[in-house]
Amino acid sequence: MTDSGTLSADIIATLRARRQTIAVAESLTGGLLVAELIRTPGASAVVLGGVVAYNTELKHTVLGVDAEVLAAHGAVHPDVAAQMAAGVRDALAVAGRPAHIGISTTGVAGPDPQDGQAVGTVYLGFAIGSEVRTAKLQLEGDREHIRSAVVYESLVELAKLLG
Numbered sequence: 748m749t750d751s752g753t754l755s756a757d758i759i760a761t762l763r764a765r766r767q768t769i770a771v772a773e774s775l776t777g778g779l780l781v782a783e784l785i786r787t788p789g790a791s792a793v794v795l796g797g798v799v800a801y802n803t804e805l806k807h808t809v810l811g812v813d814a815e816v817l818a819a820h821g822a823v824h825p826d827v828a829a830q831m832a833a834g835v836r837d838a839l840a841v842a843g844r845p846a847h848i849g850i851s852t853t854g855v856a857g858p859d860p861q862d863g864q865a866v867g868t869v870y871l872g873f874a875i876g877s878e879v880r881t882a883k884l885q886l887e888g889d890r891e892h893i894r895s896a897v898v899y900e901s902l903v904e905l906a907k908l909l910g
Contacts, residue, residue, distance in 0.1 A: 751783050751898055751899050751902055752783075752786065752787075754899070754902040754903065754906055755783050755784050755786065755787050755902055756787045757906060758784070758902060758905055758906055758909065759784065759787040759789060759790050759793060759794070761906075761909050762793040762847075762848075762909075763789060763792055763793055767793065767847035767848060768793050768794070768795050768841075768844075768846045768847050768848070769784070769793055769794055769795065769846055769847065769848040769849070769850065770794075770795045770796060770797070770798075770835040770836050770838070770839040770845075770846035770848070770849050770850075771784065771794075771796070771797035771798070771835065771849075771850050771851070772797070772798050772800060772810055772831040772832060772834065772835035772838075772849065772850070772851040772852075772872075773797060773798070773799050773800070773851070773852050774799075774800055774801055774806070774822060774831075774851075774852055774853040774854070775801075775852060775853065775854045775855065775856045775869065775893075775894060775897065776852045776894050776897050776898055776901075777799055777801060777894070778797060778799050779894060779895070779897075779898045780797070780850070780852060780897075780898050780901055780902075781794065781796070781797030783898050783902065795839045795841055795846050796839050797835075797839075798810060798835055798838060798839065800831070803817055803821070803822045806822060806827060806830075806831060806853075809834075809838055810830065810831050810834035810835055810838055810851075811830065811833075811834035811837070811838070812827055812830040812831055812834060813826075813830060816830065820862070821861065821862025821863065821864070822853055822861070822862060823853055823854055823855055823861055823862045823864040823868055823869075823870065824853075824862075824870065825870045825872075825881040825883065827853050827870065827872075828851050828852070828853050828870035828871055828872030828881045829851075829872045829874070829879045829880075829881050830872070831849075831851035831853060831872050832849040832850055832851040832872030832873055832874040832879060833849055833872070833874040833879055834849070835849045835850075835851060835874075836848070836849040836874055847875070847876070848873070848874065848875050848905075849872070849873070849874035850871070850872065850873055850874075850901060850905060851871065851872035851873075852869065852870075852871055852872075852897050852901060853869070853870050853872075854867075854868055854869030854870060854884070854893075854897065855867065855868050855869070856890045856893045856894050856897075857889065857890045857893060858889075858890060865885075866893070867884075867885055867886040867887055867888070867893055868883075868884075868885060869883070869884040869885075869886060869893070869897050869900075870882070870883055870884075871883075871884065871897075871900070871901050871904055873904065873905065873908055875908060880908070882900075882904050884896070884897065884900055
């Protein structure tokens, strides 16, 4: 198994070679994912930044997640992850240019269920070009284990999507 640092370094190298940028929208990971990406030297060439939208309302006001989707399903839903990933590209645009890639995390780290979702239920969003995908994770463990596992699994999925 590859560790998060190796995955992150490989992703940064790929993005640098392709001259692509990435923006990150996080909820339950609270900045851990963008921190993992920027620990790689040279990341500033491709990582535009991150938004920690821990409060549900911020998912709407900052990232553009549809308020009706949030009202109907809560923050832990694949449509929310997809809209967060797409929305962060524009929210963190530099000089009018949105990021090439948006990635998002939303879910329940615990200790209690949220929005009718069990602890360990997580959705990842990936917006690359015109394509938006989501992935569902069902994780076990305590709060810190779940948050760390989400960072790792986000990097694994992103590496797969980048080929």
